[in-house]
Amino acid sequence: MFIRFKHIMDVEDRIKEWEEKVYSSWVKKRGERKKEFKTFSGIHIKPVYTPLDVKGNYMEKLGLPGEYPFTRGIYPNMYRGRIWTIRQYAGFGSAEETNSRFRKLLEAGQTGLSMAFDLPTQLGLDPDHELAYTEIGVVGVSMFHWKEMDIVMSGIPLDKVTTSMTINATAMELLSMLIATSESRNINKSVLDGTVQNDILKEYIARKNFIYPPSPSMRYAIDIIEYSAKYLPKWHPISISGYHIREAGADAVLEVAFTLADGMEYVRKTMERGINVDEFAPHLSFFFAAYSDIFEEVAKFRAARRMWAKIMKEVFNAKKPESMMLRFHTQTGGAELTAQQPEINIIRTTLQALAAVLGGTQSLHVNSYDEALALPTEKAAKIAIRVQQIIANESGAADVVDPLGGSYYIEWLTDEIEERAWKIIDQVEKMGGMIKAIENGYPQAQIAESAYKIQKRIEEGDLGKVGVNMYYEPEWIGTTEIFRVNPEVRERVISRLKKYKQERDEMKLRESLNNLRKIAEKENENLFPYMIDAIRAGATVGETSGVLRDIWGEYKEPSIF
Known part of the structure; x- marks a missing residue:
């Protein structure tokens, strides 16, 4: 056990006595709010956790920050050195509108760009395609030519600002546009710093914005990883995404399991080209969701970090510590936002952002409170940045490494999520890896079942949603401003x-x-x-x-x- 007691039997006897004489008696008289307490993912929660719930050797399971297995964080001092990258996801309409929003976000204190693309761009269709017209610039910027990228990045120093691009089936094209833009400014591509999502497996699993069959799509994704390892030393060529898996209805356990199983597939396929794992693994990155169950989310992040370290060391024989570090971006839960009483989404996203920080994220996007209704207004986006800045500068959460580490509940829950996730990964591996599992429909079916269970709990009131299944106020009169993309954008583009x-x-x-x-x-x-x-x-x-x-x-x- 992590904490040694001289008389462990005394502790067991004392807890048993408390449960029988104190707790049970109190509950019998006063009752409890629920018949059963569960996390968002349905994990049963006891009323109290003690040293008896924490198993294993401390140094083996937790270690110290910046050291294997990185449970407590990938850097020795974490946010005591510098805070996470404030990277708000933005993009809409034409290149000019997106450039304007980027500039305003940077002025407000954003420290990294995160670019959203419209559906035609994501699906490899030009704006003049018959299927594209109504979707031009609607959910992201229209990006069809490298000179559009140049407009988006007008006045923004490409050699100083990190850029994340949420793009998958056309990731190579969009990264090529950024390279062409940098070259036009006499900036060598070797100094470009940022991330391209490039995670096609999660598209088949959850998001569905794929173009080509799995085999050539994997070739396409691995080509980006291989090229980046050789010529883009600061670039992260993939962001292995659990976020969309979670948003599709997966619980926290499935999010961890399927994301890491996807990661294993990318590593395996890259190594099959004869590339040493330590040449590319340090540049892999991940992307997770943060939901409102703070303690489950913190435990999820810690479990994922420990699991990935073990996978890289024990499965793929990585030697460099950097190859074993799980670096991840976090976005607060879009599916958690409610159109009802939208202003209270600020409270939800604050809790979710705090969970990401307590869990050790490397960069963070906080959803704007109005995103259940439309693209965020400028005001809503600025408030989302302020949420991060208040957490960083006023909460104290950034002043100590892994502040919840050592909590009996957190350590037990971290172990529980890890144990459950390993079972799912083992199932995927028995099928022959994630591509085979996808072809068999395994992750899709598991996510669908999870989504059904979660929705059922909401409808039955077991999983509370303020403003939806509790404290609902049909007469709530919102004054939320709704953002709409200017329809003139289409003709301009x-x-x-x-x-x-x-x-x-x-x-x-x-x-x-x-x-x-x-x-x-x-x-x-x-x-x-x-x-x-x-x-x-x-x-x-x-x-x-x-x-x-x-x-x-x-x-x-x-x-x-």
Whole structure:
């Protein structure tokens, strides 16, 4: 046990006596709020935890911050050195509007950019495609040509600000656009710092914004990891995402298990190319959700960190400590936001952000209170930044490393989540890894079942949602301002697309796209250099994606339910 008692039997006897004579007697007279207390994920909670609930060797399971197994944090002093990166997710309309929002967020104290793209961009369609028109700029910025990236980054120093791009099926195109933009400013790509999500597995599992079948999609993702390891030393080529798995209905255990199983698949596939694990693993990053059950979320983050360290050391034989560190970004729970009484979402997101900080996140996005209704207004986005700044500067949570470490409840819950997550990972591995599991429909079915159970608990009142199934006020008159994308954006974007196409060197463009096609038909050469060449030549995301569609085809998900 972590804490040694001279007379452990005395402790056991004392607890038993308290349960029988004190606790049971009190509950019999006064009652309790619920018949059973459970975490958000349905884990049964006892009334009190003691040293008897904490098992194992302290140094083996927890160690010290900055040391294996990194349960208590990946850096020795964590936020005592500097706070997490304040990275608010933003993007809408055309490049000009997004640039304006980025500048205002940076002025408000944001310390890293996080770019949202519209659905046509995510799915490799240009704005003039028949399926794209109504979605141009709606849920993110329209990004179809590298000069649009240049506009988005106008006045922003690419060599000083870290940039995160939430993009998957067209991740190579968007990163190529950033590289082309940096080159146009005489900034070497080797100094670019940031992240591209590039996690296609979670798209099949949860989010569904895929284009190509799993096999070529994995080739595409691993090409980015391989290229970045060689030529983009500061870049994180993938953000292995549990966030969307959670938002699709998974509980905390499934979020940890499927995210780490995805990570194992990416590591395995990269190593199959003959790349030493320590050459690329230090640049892998992760992305998790933070929900309102503070203690479960903190335990989840600590368990994930410890599990990944073990996976990298024991499964993949990593030698560098940096290869074993789970670095992660956190976003507060979008599915936790309510359209009812939207202003109280500020309280929810504050709790969730605090959970992420107490759990040791490296960067953080706090959802704006109005996002259950629309894209955030400028005011709402600024309040979200202030939430992070208050936690950092006024709460005391950033002043000590792993402040909840040693709590009997936290340590027990960390162990419990880890034990349950290992069982799921073992099941995935028995199927042959995550790609096979996806083809079998295993993670999809598990998430669907979890979502059903959670919704059932909400509808039955077992899982409280203030303003929804408790303290509901139909007469609540909100004064929430609703943000709408200017419809004139569409015509501006399409007009600029036509202009770009007229100004290109058609011979260079066709040559670059033909080269891209030839490499896509092969299996043993990295696609990325040819993608950069095509983007430099003025190719649009629709044109490059069109080439890959011709070669690889489009994926149609089979019905599994």
